[in-house]
Amino acid sequence: MNPQPHLFDRTHTDDLAAFVQAAPSPYHAVATAAARLEKAGFRRLDEADRWDGTSGGMFVLRGGAIIAWYVPESARPETPYRVIGAHTDSPNLRVKPRPDMGSAGWRQVAVEIYGGPLLNSWLDRDLGLAGRLTLRDGSTRLVNVDRPLLRVAQLAIHLDRGVNDGLKLDKQRHLQPLWGLGDSEDGDLLEFLAAEADLNAGDVVGWDLMTHDVQPPAYLGRDRELLASPRLDNLLSVHACLAALTAVAADGDALPYIPVLAAFDHEENGSESDTGAQGPLLGNVLERSVHARGGTFEDARRALSATVCVSSDVGHAVHPNYAERHDPTHHPRANGGPILKTNVNQRYATDGTGRGVFAAACDRAGVPFQHFVSNNAMPCGTTIGPITSARLGISTVDIGVPILSMHSVREMCGADDPHLLASALSAFLQG
Template identity: 50%
Template sequence: MNQTPALSARATQVAEGLCSYLDASPSPFHAVDTAAALLTEAGFTELAETDATPVDPGRYLVRRGGSLVAWASDVVGERASHTPFRVVGAHTDSPNLRIKPRPDRAHAGWQMLGVEVYGGALTNSWLDRDLGLSGRVAVRDASAPGGVGQRLFRTDDPVLRVSQLAIHLDRSVRTEGLQLNDQQHLAPHWGLGPEPRSFRGWLADLTGVDPQDLLAWDAMTHDLTPARRIGADGELIASGRLDNLATSYAAVRALLEAVSAPSPQPWIPVIVLFDHEEVGSTSERGAQSTFLPAWLERVVLAAGGGREDYLRSLAGSVVASGDMAHATHPNYAERHEPEHPILMNGGPVLKVNANLRYATDSVGAAAFALACEQAGVPMQTFVTRSDLPCGSTVGPTTSALTGATTVDFGAPVLSMHSTREICGTLDQAAYAAALAAFLAPA
């Protein structure tokens, strides 16, 4: 699969779809909004969490901030109340710089903004880039629940930049490496003047509200370089937020393909896109919340089941937790487990860790291997070097909350947590195909 003198039409289509999704999704809120649009266009009905769960089989989705759950059920009768689930999980957030509540600053004749590093960002990659802003605002709205309305915003104007110090003023950078203090060195500038510019006023103008009605914001930076194919043969995709929007997009495509399979299925296919994975998942919409378990139970209850039926459903369910996987870096091959090389465009990656930083066990691994086999794509296996710490995913948390067999997987990527990462073009079609087969096993 890694021999790519010419890319297939399907691989090109999936790659172009992913690039469009990435460009439309600078924040977790936009990622969920874009995913919801793709699903509703295919016949999914969006529900409000405060509404009763429909008793009729169908295709449904619900969102909570930067998180989303979607499912499709065509099972009727007594079995509907305890049908097991097949769940694909991903996350919508990525490391970036987020605007503080009181960000206005002025220093040395520059107007600046206070920011906080979100997640494990490679902070050097945010230097000397044209940055836009996106996210969500909470506004005064007497007609909204609690008097608070929400709206998304984004600007792709290059309003911010974090400028690096010239080498003439820090010769040691060549010998000792770049040393950045998050508080002192990452504040972006966005104008000139002795007095701070009002971020609240600027954001109010952007969103069309009175500054007094702008109550709070979730505002974050994004690099303005669009997603694009790179390499002599277009074998790679370069973009921000590949970790983990590549999996989010593959999950949406997989669900759409799974629901087109012959019915009825012996499983209810589900995707869940969580926010806040990069900072530990502990929030009302993160993987450690009740968001997924509560909605799985509501699906069972709406089908006429009870708590016993819900537990029966979970006992037969399988969860696939998707997050990007480290491809073997050609300049740092010694940092990788030598017996488990990961090739770009080499196929989906099973992720294994004996200390359960990944949730994979032999049963989950077998389920994912069969999905790759059904999809006709190769499978790779990632293990971290024994002398290096291993990252984690939403998998262990989801496994613990549901008690379901869980497997962790990913797609190869380089420069993980950089402002701009790269992945394989062919891998994206194989990724989506494997997840579709997992959601609708033959």
Template identity: 50%
Template sequence: MSSLTRLATQVSEVADGLCAYLDASPSPFHAVHAAQELLTDAGFTEVDETEPTPSAPGSYVVRRGGSLIAWSTAHLPADRPAHTAYRVVGAHTDSPNLRIKPQPDWARAGWQMLGVEVYGGALTNSWLDRDLGLSGRVAVRDTTAPHGIAQLLWRCDDPLLRVSQLAIHLDRTVRTEGLKLNDQEHLAPHWSTGAERTSFRDWLAQQVDVAPEDLLGFDAMTHDLTPARRIGGEGELVASARLDNLATSYAAVRALLQAVADPGEGGAADSVPVIVLFDHEEVGSTSERGAQSTFLPSWLERIVLAAGGGREEYWRALAGSVIASGDMAHATHPNYAERHEPGHPILMNGGPVLKVNTNLRYATDSLGAAAFTLACEQAGVPMQTFVTRSDLPCGSTVGPMTSALTGATTVDFGAPVLSMHSTREICGTLDQAGYAAALAAFLSPA
């Protein structure tokens, strides 16, 4: 079966799998949990960071909050060199949204409100007039848990919240001057009527079945309740929240599973395939689990140490490694074509996208570009190249950070998307199948 024929047969499977993953992942913590379940169902063993790193050949996964790293040495001999190089695919699990403040309860004009902060570069207008649920992670008192604290995931998909837009009759200028939103004054969702304040903390304690005094902390965020679905005349698109960047996270997981299940297809037995899904990319990545943390470098070193190597072998492994940093890419917008670089049009369902920026907002150089080009050729998928207009600022992702922390050759890539950072983005189904196939080839190069 040719690569293109195989890709065509996988389009519906990948699109449906992506929709299921998106619906299971309203928060970064849920995204990591869903990814971990896909991996452990395929035979990966979950490792606790406080326990020794496994030295036996196998497939392993580690979670740290909203971040995850997974790798496999199952295809390598037990006496493999400790300096065996890595092939790493990186992505991120967080998306712009509205997050609940620590003391969120307040009332105005007969409404019960919740105080929120805007997380990341959200298109805030897209959060108006939508049914919103809540999800996240809580820390609760538990005398049997380490340090007396247990962590629990929670979600509520009831239509709890709404940020209602002002009627045009009360703001006639909105059609001529555009919508202007103040984050503090205009984005607080209402969730009940009446003058007496309700307690969000008490409500959340009920959700996780603990006494209010045992709820020690929470990471709570809103999510749009519209499920992911295929749209378009022939179902050739996926519309959903959080495509940036859960589409890459899902493609990375699929790619690793394919590389582990069939490592011989590319003939690669001289590298360790790794995926890393970071939290906090949308706000700069500076945290204990973001791309600027030690999460990736420390685990790459621990894998070397478990194989009997030391610092010398670790740095040798990094010198031979290649990292592919994945984030979504701007498809050329038909209504705003002038906002795009005319020499680099990006077509929906036109294939994975190599991302290039001379000022190093992306980490791609000629060596990294060559590695990704070869992966696309091996997978039999077309490749596109994205460059931002010279008179517009360029976004960035985790590539430059991981490149600087490891010294490894790094390439930035993505898949085409429209409405990036909206509550409802769209991508192409063929692109998602090609995305996963190209990443599998990258993790297991010929």
């Protein structure tokens, strides 16, 4: 479909940029989402507590994952769910257990590659550090050094004359960022970060820390119709899901379904964790919600049998310099609306019935949508969609927003598309 520039909602996209800036790690993403949910009247539940059947908005946090839902007053134990799913993590460079290293008079930080980043995009960028610190008492503290701190310096062309004929990066030797001058023993990274978080370094016993690009999101293009930003994969979807859930919850007691937001961690490396889509978190929350409302095992099975999930993750917009890499009859364009992803080998979970559900939601929202399939000669990526569908036995549809430079330190999408996605997700949750 043709782009629809008249649909552009600057307010939504401005808010997306603010959300991305506040969320340099999955832990910051869920903390920011939780604060927004609480402002909208949702209350946090503890997984260790007994849940009651109270109606209204609720959420649980675990690490870098968050599950939120709204129970209408009219909900019965067997009332089905409408789930919108996304993931909070992005490919990046993460700090190793022994972080301090150095060479040739430079202080460096030892990092490990997380997920599948476009490695060359991390070269010569101003990087910050963010994540969580674990204390001796078992509590955690978020930390965010959101200023230029680290840099992975590229070798000058004078010392690698063939670099423009093909850059080859050794993942161990070439990607360790520098952060000062001196020997490795001069650079106590944890002491520095503990001070940033107003903690004593001796109290810090663990950490989950990662690099991030400190350049803020920005509009670009002649008419500012594009958005360049870090972590669009997949904070764009997390933000849209959050906006959709809070919007429908404002009049939630009229809903025929129970709307659910499920934002998982660790999608970029397979989802196999207690906070990933492969884990039991979502299934446990949905079943416990049924039981809290007086339901039985049979009621939970009935609720799940009629549940539908939309898995929202970014996809590939057609690249003007590499159009031959895309399917010749499927060319998703920026600002053309969300994409409906299909793969007959179940890399995406969409089937004909799912297409009908999403098409109906887009029609109700007045939102155009596009189709995406991979070129037959190219491997197809995957999402939390097939995992969620197989694990819970629920009908699932894979969708997203088309972007360029996926898995780069800085990605790009149409500035209209985030708002269009959120509108379609709202219509889906409303049924």
